[in-house]
């Protein structure tokens with residue numbers, strides 16, 4: 572059996588698939604894993620096979636998808652961390668699919684309407700196309716470890732491996748806008764930029780790769796601190812019109 576580092580190295584986005592059905596035993600394994608991940612991630616992941624409509628849109632043609640008839644829909648109850656959880660657990664599924672000999676592609680934009688059913692308090696965050704690829708895809712450009720982390724010669728080996736794995740993570744439009752920081756020897760903080768496409772999904776995917784590369788037992792995730800600037804106000808009131816204007820203190 573291949574280890575997760577090998578799977579991460581082999582995985583590339585694939586958008587053109589063979590006209591080949593996914594056999595029942597593979598469907599069974601994916602189904603069982605989805606059930607497990609739905610439980611762990613409190614998600615409602617759904618999988619669709621032999622359904623050509625979702626990728627028969629102009630957007631999908633623009634995205635150069637071919638024979639994309641199977642997909643996983645990442646769905647869950649609306650929550651602040653839903654997108655990150657979809658990224659994390661979706662990437663575990665992507666790597667499982669890779670292990671089962673399938674190819675995948677995360678798709679946020681270039682697809683049509685999916686067959687997903689959602690309750691009112693649920694949201695479809697993103698889908699993942701899957702099937703037997705015409706090719707295994709190809710390696711793409713990547714940022715360097717120094718662009719995305721504070722890795723140095725003195726960093727522990729597990730941090731180096733985690734960053735290496737994170738750089739293999741798929742990100743929307745290959746933006747790789749994440750930062751991993753080792754703060755106190757065993758605490759790592761992960762964050763993304765403020766602007767970009769589906770950055771929170773990216774963050775979940777990156778954290779999944781980092782954990783697999785570094786080994787969960789070697790570190791803990793640090794809490795990201797949000798700096799909240801409180802702007803105090805002063806008022807200037809007009810007693811005649813009985814109105815006040817508010818100005819922030821400098």
Ligand SMILES: Cc1cc2nc3c(=O)[nH]c(=O)nc-3n(C[C@H](O)[C@H](O)[C@H](O)COP(=O)(O)O)c2cc1C
Pocket residue numbers: 582583584586634676677678679680681682697708709711739740741742743744745769772773776
């Ligand atoms: C959150 C996310 C959204 C993506 N959305 C799309 C998309 O709408 N269409 C598409 O063709 N590829 C999409 N991709 C695939 C990326 O373009 C691809 O992962 C990236 O270029 C890196 O290439 P790699 O997956 O081969 O490593 C998406 C990837 C991620 C992680």
